[in-house]
Amino acid sequence: MPSTPTSIEVSHLSVTYPNGHLALDDASFRLQGGCIAALVGINGSGKSTLLKALMGFVRPSRGSIRINDEDIASARAHSRVAYVPQNEEVDWSFPVNVRSVVMMGRYGHMNLLRIASREDQRIVTQCLEKVGLLDLQHRQIGELSGGQKKRVFLARALAQQAPIILLDEPFTGVDVTSEEAIITLLRQLRSEGALVLVSTHNLGSVPEFCDQVVLIRRSVLAAGPLEEVFTESNLKCAFGGVLRQFHFESSTIEDHDGKTVKLLTDDERPLVFGRGGHLEYRDRQGREQLVQKREEEAGS
Amino acid sequence: MNWSEPFSHPFMVEAFWLGALVSVTCAVFSCFLVLKGWSLMGDAISHAALPGIVIAHLLGMPLALGALAAALACSSLSQWITRSSSTKEDTAMGIAFSALFALGLVLYSRSDSELHLSHILFGNILGIEASARGQTIVASCLSLLVVLGRRRDLTLFCFDPIGAQAIGLNCRLLNLLLLATLGALSVAAMQAVGILLVVAMLITPGCTALLLCKNMGSALVVAAASAAIASTLGIYLSFFIDAATGPCMVLAQGLCFVLALLLRRLRLP
Numbered sequence: 001m002p003s004t005p006t007s008i009e010v011s012h013l014s015v016t017y018p019n020g021h022l023a024l025d026d027a028s029f030r031l032q033g034g035c036i037a038a039l040v041g042i043n044g045s046g047k048s049t050l051l052k053a054l055m056g057f058v059r060p061s062r063g064s065i066r067i068n069d070e071d072i073a074s075a076r077a078h079s080r081v082a083y084v085p086q087n088e089e090v091d092w093s094f095p096v097n098v099r100s101v102v103m104m105g106r107y108g109h110m111n112l113l114r115i116a117s118r119e120d121q122r123i124v125t126q127c128l129e130k131v132g133l134l135d136l137q138h139r140q141i142g143e144l145s146g147g148q149k150k151r152v153f154l155a156r157a158l159a160q161q162a163p164i165i166l167l168d169e170p171f172t173g174v175d176v177t178s179e180e181a182i183i184t185l186l187r188q189l190r191s192e193g194a195l196v197l198v199s200t201h202n203l204g205s206v207p208e209f210c211d212q213v214v215l216i217r218r219s220v221l222a223a224g225p226l227e228e229v230f231t232e233s234n235l236k237c238a239f240g241g242v243l244r245q246f247h248f249e250s251s252t253i254e255d256h257d258g259k260t261v262k263l264l265t266d267d268e269r270p271l272v273f274g275r276g277g278h279l280e281y282r283d284r285q286g287r288e289q290l291v292q293k294r295e296e297e298a299g300s
Numbered sequence: 301m302n303w304s305e306p307f308s309h310p311f312m313v314e315a316f317w318l319g320a321l322v323s324v325t326c327a328v329f330s331c332f333l334v335l336k337g338w339s340l341m342g343d344a345i346s347h348a349a350l351p352g353i354v355i356a357h358l359l360g361m362p363l364a365l366g367a368l369a370a371a372l373a374c375s376s377l378s379q380w381i382t383r384s385s386s387t388k389e390d391t392a393m394g395i396a397f398s399a400l401f402a403l404g405l406v407l408y409s410r411s412d413s414e415l416h417l418s419h420i421l422f423g424n425i426l427g428i429e430a431s432a433r434g435q436t437i438v439a440s441c442l443s444l445l446v447v448l449g450r451r452r453d454l455t456l457f458c459f460d461p462i463g464a465q466a467i468g469l470n471c472r473l474l475n476l477l478l479l480a481t482l483g484a485l486s487v488a489a490m491q492a493v494g495i496l497l498v499v500a501m502l503i504t505p506g507c508t509a510l511l512l513c514k515n516m517g518s519a520l521v522v523a524a525a526s527a528a529i530a531s532t533l534g535i536y537l538s539f540f541i542d543a544a545t546g547p548c549m550v551l552a553q554g555l556c557f558v559l560a561l562l563l564r565r566l567r568l569p
Binding site for chain 2: 055057076077079081082083085089090091094095096097100101104105107108112113114140153156160
């Protein structure tokens with residue numbers, strides 16, 4: 001793990017594409033190691049552009065990015081940042097097996113001929129184990145399910161052993177088991193001091209595993225701890241009219257159904273605000289105090 | 301008819317090993333070309349190499365260098381057309397390479413060279429000159445070494461260019477490496493089968509292997525083996541049926557492809 005503290009600092013970042021489209025305008029935020037940050041915004045709000053700028057794939061027209069207090073080129077040369085791309089950009093019929101893909105994550109640590117050392121093999125095995133794909137390591141990648149494919153690329157990012165991991169929409173087209181596995185893994189990375197930045201437009205999953213939020217709509221609208229930033233009014237601002245809402249009116253919940261209400265969705269997690277804009281969590285691990293506080297409030 | 305007769309002529313023996321060397325090199329490279337989705341690029345570059353070859357010949361330079369320059373010119377020209385208009389990539393490439401090929405033909409017809417157009421168009425592996433042979437051997441061996449040495453990076457680059465960039469590979473350099481190898485091999489394969497059929501050498505063996513293989517290592521071996529067999533078979537048969545050698549080699553590769561296709565149909569229900 002790194003000697004310098006892990007951090008991302010984006011200041012006054014603007015990105016203009018060659019066709020003149022201004023994708024990001026004066027975006028600023030700062031994140032520090034040991035957190036999972038959600039990058040939240042609608043499609044086309046600049047999430048992917050911001051991630052690409054962090055990877056150095058697109059050049060900012062203004063502003064700067066510092067990673068661990070280094071510039072991007074130096075950060076990349078030292079394997080500080082790993083990236084899990086969206087699935088669509090890959091040819092799934094390609095003749096590579098799962099293990100070879102994960103091994104690619106080690107290339108930055110190898111010599112020019114990319115001959116794997118015993119240490120590389122050990123790390124790859126370990127990463128495959130972490131994502132639960134060791135049994136499938138000799139499968140051709142196209143033979144996996146959507147969620148398993150995503151886990152392969154997550155394992156490849158893990159194999160890079162970078163302190164910062166960027167994930168672009170990791171939960172689209174992913175089954176529930178894989179989603180749980182990915183979330184567990186990200187939590188583990190956080191506890192090891194890593195900085196995880198996840199772009200998503202799936203609001204419901206954010207309170208489940210993120211502790212920081214960067215709200216984005218061309219520029220950064222708000223950034224900071226989940227409880228402060230992830231509020232109804234901020235989200236309305238970030239999503240504008242495209243946010244679908246369903247209000248459980250007091251007549252149905254409070255009186256008729258004895259405060260019990262069931263909410264079903266197909267694969268997207270719902271985002272639920274309680275009375276006074278409190279975030280409702282499904283996963284209560286580590287939030288026992290909060291739950292107790294809510295109960296006291298409810299009792300009073 | 302004496303079945304071993306082809307092996308008793310020195311020019312045939314030379315054609316056998318030179319054909320095998322060129323075919324195997326092209327076959328190894330073809331796996332990457334096909335996976336990168338550059339089949340059309342292979343066709344384009346092999347044709348666009350002609351003006352470079354003519355100019356290099358007039359200047360007394362190695363033909364491969366001329367072909368290399370022409371390859372780069374063709375790809376930058378088509379990129380420029382795509383970027384500066386809404387023309388689609390394959391259309392732009394079609395325009396660029398046919399124009400360059402035509403330029404090559406014009407340059408050839410205006411120059412009094414002892415370069416035989418029929419040798420360029422259809423190959424001349426049975427009567428190859430010493431200097432051309434030397435260039436072919438050097439271009440093939442260098443390409444083979446470079447492609448095999450960098451095969452892991454090239455695999456990653458073809459598979460997932462964004463991931464390759466994220467892992468820290470120099471994708472611009474790898475792109476250039478593919479282009480340069482394509483140019484060099486176009487010249488090598490041109491000596492064997494002629495410029496019109498180079499693209500077959502650069503696509504068919506890789507495609508044959510990818511029908512049968514599920515990993516890159518075995519694909520490279522199968523491609524190389526099928527190309528070596530096809531080259532030997534093609535040259536051998538051309539001796540007895542008294543036909544042009546290059547097209548026979550390409551036909552034999554086509555046959556290998558059909559066999560692989562049938563084999564795959566048998567294996568998959």
